[in-house]
Amino acid sequence: MANRLEGLSETTKWHLMVEAAKRAAIAQGYALDRVPGRGLSNIWMITKDGKSRKASIRTTRDRWFAFPPLNGGTKWKTLDEVEVVIVASVDSRDEPENVEVYIFPADDVRARCDAAYAARTQAGQVVRDNFGMWVSLDRDDRGIAASTGSGIVDKYEPVVVYPINDLLSAGATSGADQGDAVLGDEMAENGLTTIAEVMAWARQRVADIAGVAPQAVKLDLKVEY
Numbered sequence: 001m002a003n004r005l006e007g008l009s010e011t012t013k014w015h016l017m018v019e020a021a022k023r024a025a026i027a028q029g030y031a032l033d034r035v036p037g038r039g040l041s042n043i044w045m046i047t048k049d050g051k052s053r054k055a056s057i058r059t060t061r062d063r064w065f066a067f068p069p070l071n072g073g074t075k076w077k078t079l080d081e082v083e084v085v086i087v088a089s090v091d092s093r094d095e096p097e098n099v100e101v102y103i104f105p106a107d108d109v110r111a112r113c114d115a116a117y118a119a120r121t122q123a124g125q126v127v128r129d130n131f132g133m134w135v136s137l138d139r140d141d142r143g144i145a146a147s148t149g150s151g152i153v154d155k156y157e158p159v160v161v162y163p164i165n166d167l168l169s170a171g172a173t174s175g176a177d178q179g180d181a182v183l184g185d186e187m188a189e190n191g192l193t194t195i196a197e198v199m200a201w202a203r204q205r206v207a208d209i210a211g212v213a214p215q216a217v218k219l220d221l222k223v224e225y
Contacts, residue, residue: 004097004164005061005090016167017059017099018042021088024101024160025055046084055084056106062093064209066132067109073117076110077130085109089137091161099167100158102137109135112149119148125213131204146209195221 005013025032025046035043035054042057056078058065065087067079079085085104090096116135120127123145127133139151199219207214 003095004168013061014059016164017061017088017090018057020099020160020162020167021057021059021086021101023162024088025086025103028103028159043078043082053083054081055086056082057086057088060087060089060137061096062209063089063137064134064205065089065137066134067113068130068132069113069117069127070129072129073114073121073127076113076133079106079110079113082106087137090164097164099162099164101160101162102153102156102158104152104156108152108155112152116146116149119145128200128204131200134205134209146207 005016008016021042022032022044025044028048030046030048033045033047035045044055044057045052046055047053056067058067068077069075070077083106085106087102087104089100089102091098091100112135113133116133117127120133125145134146135152136147136150137153139154140147199221203214203217203219206217206219210217
């Protein structure tokens with residue numbers, strides 16, 4: 001089965017996922033207004049039936065999403081500012097055909113991030129401030145620290161499921177000409193600006209998914225001109 005996102009640039013993939021999240025919110029009756037002055041942070045004011053709430057849009061192509069902890073896990077960057085978290089996720093990491101959009105209460109997401117942080121620190125893992133705390137949308141039955149907080153989609157159904165081909169046909173990547181500097185909202189939120197920071201971020205992501213300590217992950221970087 002073909003990967004529907006294969007061949008697209010990182011920028012194009014990111015914009016496709018963000019546009020899916022925005023379209024889903026509008027389909028649920030929300031009006032969206034971008035919160036200014038946040039750079040690449042996807043924070044929106046969403047309004048429905050006269051009630052406005054602040055929402056964070058997150059995207060994921062491996063069905064894990066993140067918010068960065070601050071102050072030793074007592075606060076959460078972006079998450080503490082919002083009441084709603086809108087997540088656009090592929091239906092399959094390896095063979096994505098659809099984008100599923102979920103709308104979660106921020107309180108539930110925050111509780112799961114708190115639990116994930118506590119489990120990792122209790123397991124002796126080093127958790128850095130301002131680096132994403134990753135939680136799986138799907139239930140992780142491995143019983144390791146990274147499993148804690150997983151499975152939020154057991155509680156919430158996707159509000160909309162969009163075939164990727166339909167999103168591409170409808171021009172959902174129209175904002176992709178802003179440049180390949182956009183590598184996804186999680187990297188923008190973490191403020192990664194150096195090669196060392198990107199490598200540390202990648203090592204932590206691999207460790208979370210594999211269920212090992214970051215020290216066990218070895219990455220090689222090769223830059224060709």
